[in-house]
Amino acid sequence: MTGLRERKRQQVHDAISTAAITLFLERGFDEVSVAEVAASAGISKPTLFKYFAAKEDLVLHRISDHQGEAAGVVRRRSQDETPLAALHRHFLAGLERRDPVTGLNDDKTVLAYHQMVFSTPSLAARVSHYMAVDEEALAEALGESTDELTARLVAAQVLAVQRVLARRNWARLAKGETADEVHPSAVAAADRAFALLESP
CATH class of the missing domain: 1.10.10.60 (Homeodomain-like)
Structure with a gap:
């Protein structure tokens, strides 16, 4: 407590x-x-x-409050769920609840916040630092069930996918679409992206 x-x-x-x-x-x-x-x-x-x-x-x-989140999702997953399936499920849940981290939140203050972060070099650089720390943490969690190289490659790919999906969602909202309008295609894009990650 x-x-x-x-x-x-x-x-x-x-x-x-x-x-x-x-x-x-x-x-x-x-x-x-x-x-x-x-x-x-x-x-x-x-x-x-x-x-x-x-x-x-x-x-x-x-943003830093979400650090280690992906690693936590991997470690808390059920035994019969793969790491990628757990991360996919978690991202879809974020879209459903309009988590700003997924880019799918059309609150005016949230949109302005993202615009400020993306357009201010010192903030964008700090976000890159946070992502590098997150990638290391995710690789460590994945490394508990696979080899070190695979863990690092998958961690880098997952975070890149999440970044691209979030930026894509935000860009559409910034152009005037609503979160409810974008949600179905955001889900489809996430499904496609994680399917590509699962491909051999």
Whole structure:
């Protein structure tokens, strides 16, 4: 059970991030200083850095919160389910619940958030770093049931597939389609992509 101190810390963490993202979406990531974020959140700059190591982390903790997710899916799967089947199932479930990580969420703030991340070089670079860490974790999980080379190749391919699918979904929403309109073809695309991964 989470203690009171940890809950309070999480509340402050979330409040700082919300204040930061609001300012970044209004004015642009590069146009807002860390000092302005701290002032908006009602804290000092040193206090802010106790919660977030870098300016980019104010934005990307929403993505980093998903780190290790694919590896967890592989490790928690049932014995009769293959790793790829489990990852496919998990991605489809994300589409169904409109998880922003799948790109299929048409909330205006979510769309603006993705636009900011994809168009800001320092944020895009940090996302690449997170993906590299995720790939390593997934390869380690896959390596528990196959050889090291196969595990690394599959991990790289799975994360590339998920990235392409998510960006494709987001691009369609950014052009004005709704998540409900895109969902059937997003499912079909995911089915096709994972079928290709399963191909010998």
